[in-house]
Amino acid sequence: MTTIAGNLQQVKERLWRACDGASRGSAEVTLLAVSKTFGPDAVRQAHAAGQTAFGENYVQEGVEKIALVAESLPRAAIEWHCIGPVQSNKTRLVAAQFDWVQSVDRLKIAQRLSEQRPPELPPLNVCLQVNVDGGPNKAGVPPAELPALAEAVAALPRLRLRGLMCIPEPAPDFESQRALFALARAAYDDLHARGHALDTLSMGMSEDLEAAVAAGATMVRVGRAVFGARAPKPVASPAA
Ligand SMILES: *Cc1c(COP(=O)(O)O)cnc(C)c1O
Numbered sequence: 001m002t003t004i005a006g007n008l009q010q011v012k013e014r015l016w017r018a019c020d021g022a023s024r025g026s027a028e029v030t031l032l033a034v035s036k037t038f039g040p041d042a043v044r045q046a047h048a049a050g051q052t053a054f055g056e057n058y059v060q061e062g063v064e065k066i067a068l069v070a071e072s073l074p075r076a077a078i079e080w081h082c083i084g085p086v087q088s089n090k091t092r093l094v095a096a097q098f099d100w101v102q103s104v105d106r107l108k109i110a111q112r113l114s115e116q117r118p119p120e121l122p123p124l125n126v127c128l129q130v131n132v133d134g135g136p137n138k139a140g141v142p143p144a145e146l147p148a149l150a151e152a153v154a155a156l157p158r159l160r161l162r163g164l165m166c167i168p169e170p171a172p173d174f175e176s177q178r179a180l181f182a183l184a185r186a187a188y189d190d191l192h193a194r195g196h197a198l199d200t201l202s203m204g205m206s207e208d209l210e211a212a213v214a215a216g217a218t219m220v221r222v223g224r225a226v227f228g229a230r231a232p233k234p235v236a237s238p239a240a
Pocket of ligand 1: 034036057083084167206207221222223224225
């Protein structure tokens with residue numbers, strides 16, 4: 001029988017082996033459990049098994065789940081990450097409800113998030129999404145434009161720039177996966193060299209977390225390997 005607790009244990013063992021293989025300490029890589037399309041009970045089960053950081057792709061679905069989970073767990077028990085596209089008309093919700101946003105790729109969105117972050121909350125943690133494989137229609141900022149965006153975002157008062165996130169196209173084998181992740185790692189190192197104090201390189205999912213860890217990920221975002229297969233279409237709420 002597979003359970004969320006059992007799946008979590010297996011993912012952690014994969015992470016430990018990957019860290020070991022890359023001569024990295026297992027404490028260097030955080031696991032973000034991607035709970036999109038799964039209900040609040042799945043989040044509660046994972047939390048009961050020790051998982052505290054959760055990622056959501058769809059703002060409306062995430063906000064509803066945050067409220068439902070908060071009925072039985074203190075809000076501060078869970079760190080909620082928005083990892084999907086953020087449209088202008090959703091920035092107020094995201095700024096008020098999430099702890100992190102990993103998918104910022106435009107200054108305009110960052111400015112709105114900073115302006116709309118409620119004063120009683122700590123600054124919103126932000127990663128810039130970088131488009132490492134250069135597809136013209138993909139989300140994410142091209143690596144060449146990162147330094148300017150990072151500088152502008154770092155100056156916003158109610159955001160805290162933590163690092164980079166990327167979602168490369170699926171690649172067929174370990175070495176080609178690692179080569180794509182290495183591009184994000186190079187961009188991350190470049191921002192460090194420019195004086196940004198970053199601590200988060202978010203990359204790697206259920207299929208390719210080993211390659212991401214080998215390339216230097218500090219956070220992997222894992223959905224199916226923790227919660228099981230998703231329904232083919234997102235379970236979108238009518239308002240989403
Ligand atoms: C869905 C998703 C994940 C998790 O993907 P799995 O293949 O289920 O592990 C990670 N990151 C983002 C941005 C996602 O949308």
